[in-house]
Amino acid sequence: MGVATVSAVVHDLEIDAELVERHRCGDAQAFNEVYARFEGMVYNLAFRLSGNPEEAADLTQEVFLRVYRHLGSFGGRSSLKTWIFRIAINHCRDRLSRWRPLTMPIGEATGDGEVAYPDPARGPEDLAVAADEGRRVAAGLARLPHAFREAVILRDIEGLSYEEIAEVLGVRIGTVRSRIARGRDQLRALLET
Amino acid sequence: MNRHLSTEQLSSYLDGEIGFFETQELEHHLGGCAACRSQLESMQRLVIGVRRMERVAPPRAIAQEVRQRIAAEEAAPGWRRRLQVFLGGMAFQPALRTSAAMGLAFVFTLFLLNQSVEQEQRNLQPPAEAVVTVQTYFGDNSPAPLPLTTSEVAGRQFVWLGERWIQRGLEGEQPQTLVAARSPEGRAMLNAYSDLEFLISDGSRVVLRYRRATVELSGS
Numbered sequence: 204m205g206v207a208t209v210s211a212v213v214h215d216l217e218i219d220a221e222l223v224e225r226h227r228c229g230d231a232q233a234f235n236e237v238y239a240r241f242e243g244m245v246y247n248l249a250f251r252l253s254g255n256p257e258e259a260a261d262l263t264q265e266v267f268l269r270v271y272r273h274l275g276s277f278g279g280r281s282s283l284k285t286w287i288f289r290i291a292i293n294h295c296r297d298r299l300s301r302w303r304p305l306t307m308p309i310g311e312a313t314g315d316g317e318v319a320y321p322d323p324a325r326g327p328e329d330l331a332v333a334a335d336e337g338r339r340v341a342a343g344l345a346r347l348p349h350a351f352r353e354a355v356i357l358r359d360i361e362g363l364s365y366e367e368i369a370e371v372l373g374v375r376i377g378t379v380r381s382r383i384a385r386g387r388d389q390l391r392a393l394l395e396t
Numbered sequence: 397m398n399r400h401l402s403t404e405q406l407s408s409y410l411d412g413e414i415g416f417f418e419t420q421e422l423e424h425h426l427g428g429c430a431a432c433r434s435q436l437e438s439m440q441r442l443v444i445g446v447r448r449m450e451r452v453a454p455p456r457a458i459a460q461e462v463r464q465r466i467a468a469e470e471a472a473p474g475w476r477r478r479l480q481v482f483l484g485g486m487a488f489q490p491a492l493r494t495s496a497a498m499g500l501a502f503v504f505t506l507f508l509l510n511q512s513v514e515q516e517q518r519n520l521q522p523p524a525e526a527v528v529t530v531q532t533y534f535g536d537n538s539p540a541p542l543p544l545t546t547s548e549v550a551g552r553q554f555v556w557l558g559e560r561w562i563q564r565g566l567e568g569e570q571p572q573t574l575v576a577a578r579s580p581e582g583r584a585m586l587n588a589y590s591d592l593e594f595l596i597s598d599g600s601r602v603v604l605r606y607r608r609a610t611v612e613l614s615g616s
Contacts, residue, residue, distance in 0.1 A: 267462045340446055360446060
């Protein structure tokens with residue numbers, strides 16, 4: 204981890220601590236800021252895990268209600284980001300195990316008034332190819348075993364480090380390493396067929 | 397390093413999640429192994445593909461719903477809210493939290509001690525006959541639509557045989573006495589073996605050993 208990265212992490216932790224302290228003191232705006240910072244992250248995680256926009260919306264709501272209820276007791280042993288991811292992963296596991304296993308391919312386009320964040324740097328042709336490729340990858344991801352899907356999503360979509368993923372999933376780094384590698388390997392095999 | 401690199405090694409290398417010396421070793425191998433280079437490139441393309449997936453914007457309604465539900469929780473008075481506030485407040489005061497935990501542990505220990513003394517006293521008394529365990533399994537002769545049931549009443553097992561529940565060991569015996577559940581004798585039996593009510597509730601009959609006699613208890 205370079206000096207710049209370390210300083211960014213320290214900065215994030217300082218922001219986390221300040222938000223939590225303000226929330227404890229009854230500042231309602233603090234939770235709004237937490238929500239704004241992590242809403243997209245939680246929704247995308249829930250969407251990729253469930254493959255369903257309505258389910259993802261419900262999951263996001265539930266996760267943030269839990270965050271609100273427990274934010275005051277957040278101990279700061281991890282970053283707020285990994286803490287919220289952990290709540291989200293646990294809640295998704297709990298809910299989705301009772302809901303249905305995700306076996307249907309999920310599309311990149313979400314429909315129902317959902318909009319994807321377009322990358323302004325890409326031209327229309329490039330965007331169309333990317334959307335098509337995105338649909339294929341999403342369909343492959345949906346067919347991965349749950350443990351591998353979680354690891355690949357957290358690493359390749361959310362960009363968490365192995366250490367952060369280990370914290371979120373509550374497993375050792377070796378397990379994270381193995382799940383990401385095996386998940387990628389299976390995904391590659393799925394996309395080649 | 398002569399053998400090919402594993403998927404795990406390539407994947408971790410791609411993520412920069414290996415140490416300096418291992419990186420050097422891997423790069424040295426990759427320099428001379430076309431097969432591993434090809435594997436690495438293939439994995440790299442895959443990772444780029446996954447990372448290029450568009451992020452989905454959450455519907456605006458979620459934020460509104462969350463705010464409304466929080467407002468509803470905040471507005472709700474009662475023990476739950478107060479408990480949450482109390483527990484939340486304890487996070488500020490580790491000493492208070494530790495004291496509360498120790499207090500709870502103490503109360504729980506007292507409860508366990510009390511339970512163990514009561515259990516000891518119960519052991520000194522004659523065994524109560526009406527303590528039951530019910531086990532259920534599926535069979536063909538059960539009174540439809542309920543599954544065939546065996547019931548242990550004070551250590552006795554009952555099985556459904558054709559038309560009656562028979563205490564195990566009494567199969568083939570003719571009852572010496574017929575007792576209606578509503579009769580004083582029947583009520584006395586049900587007082588002693590309350591679980592029998594479960595067996596006769598649908599009008600079934602039960603054959604059991606009672607006061608040294610084989611008795612048929614009728615629910616109807």
